[in-house]
Amino acid sequence: MKSSIRFSIKFIIGLLLLFAIFIIAMIFGAAETSLQDVWNALFSNLKNDQINILREIRFPREIGAVVVGAALAVSGAIMQGITRNPLADPGLLGLTSGANAALAVTLAFFPMVNYFGITIACFIGAAIGAIMVFSIGAMKKGGFSPLRIVLAGAAVSAFLYAIADGVGIYFKISKNVNMWTAGGLIGTNWSQLSIIIPFVCIGTLIALLLSRQLTILSLNEEVAVGLGQKTTLIKTILFIVIILLAGASVALVGNMAFIGLMVPHIVRAIVGTDYRAIIPMSVIAGAILMLVADTLGRTINIPFETPVAAIIAIMGLPFFLLVVRKGGGAFQ
């Protein structure tokens, strides 16, 4: 099929671009490092200060950027497909705020919790947040209108952020909570990655396996049933995937809106509306966007960090407005 060849070419170009940007992201930063250092850090056994910084600080951080970017982009793509809502995004639909609130509560009641515990808490929180938004959105007859879901998402998110803040203040752990939720990729280490990466890989793999089902679901639910899809089962599995991906992202970087919203729209413009192409391309595009944002965050104001969330938000806002104005392109 011609289109699958064209997709392969786009995918390979995307991969090469991702690799190039990854190398660039590795070179630039507060500590001066050269391409030679990066090469040695990745492919040799040599040791010196530069190489150690690269191996223990910058490398895990950029891997973290790739993983989180991919996870958020894929979860956004799935959400937009299931809800047929161009504004769906883990940040807008209560998952991020739910995970945040769960994080604060966990830190308050189990201060000694390990990273695995935090990750699990984020999954549970993301699930609760999403369930709240969807049940409020579905309360009125007529199901999920895009607008009602976004309104419910805004209200629930505000509520859950308030809980996170309240818990932080009451238990005097605000600083600790903030370190998690607003810290971005700062301090990402290998042991965190070893917990997060399996979840993201499993989630992405399931998303890929169900991508054709998702395309059919995104057409129209009645059509999907008529074509013999077990829609309830598929939606349930995809919902779990979204929670894994969004929850893992929050556990690693805290709040990160707009990636899940933006990337699928960009990807659709490149590869069309088939989720068999959208999902893998979202992995790459999400990773690239996050790498670029993080590299900017580390370099615009050396030696100070500019929060990645702020950079993404600055890039995301005009985009959000564009989606609203165009009515979501592929969804019209």
Added chain:
Amino acid sequence: MVRLYTDDLSIGYGERLIVKDLSVQIPDQQITTIIGPNGCGKSTLLKAITRIISHQSGSIVLDGKSVTKENTKQLAKKMAILPQTPESAAGLTVGELVSYGRFPYQTGFGRLTTKDYEVIDWALQVTGTLDFKYFPVDALSGGQRQRVWIAMALAQETEIIFLDEPTTYLDMAHQLEVLELLQKLNKEEKRTIVMVLHDLNQAARFADNIIALKAGQIVKAGSCEEVISKEVLRDVFQIDAEIGVDPRTKKPMCITYNLLKGE
């Protein structure tokens, strides 16, 4: 022998029943249309038979097996459904959309086989949309788009096709075009067609059987001559109708009508 029938079927949301104790047979290889006033349960009945919505009691039987117990993918090889005004599939080409009709026959990641491509081209050919194969669906007119959706249902290769108001939003010529296509499929391909229609004269002209519904119950089911009658229309639509014979098709037609007054 009738392959598809319902037995004491009741459908509703919560306490409110929309269809009550409805038993009806769908004759094989014929065109059946369902008529009735707004909110009488036409679409609901169609959705329940095609397992899009669940029913509260009674049964729907296809080939001796309950539709709700049958594997949904197997069922999709036996019956196709075209819902009322599906959202436009933005970004998809006509060929891609029609290829989704092959979904029930695919496993896993869904590579199309030679057989699939043949069926897709055949479906496009029959519906007269082969020329648009590589066009985006949203670039087509309403009538063309409807034919593409019908092509997708055809690519499912089912003996039974359900359509919920397939002529909505189309002008007269395009309505006729869609209905003639369905008639051709029925005559040449022996497909059983079940559809909801609003226009009584179109129903009478194209159907072999008509089911007239009112408040979730059958008022009359039978041939066009039996159903398109002064009495039935009075009961179903509360209209006083003048019934004549279409000079071209010799089918009954409602020539003019008034609302019933003072009842």
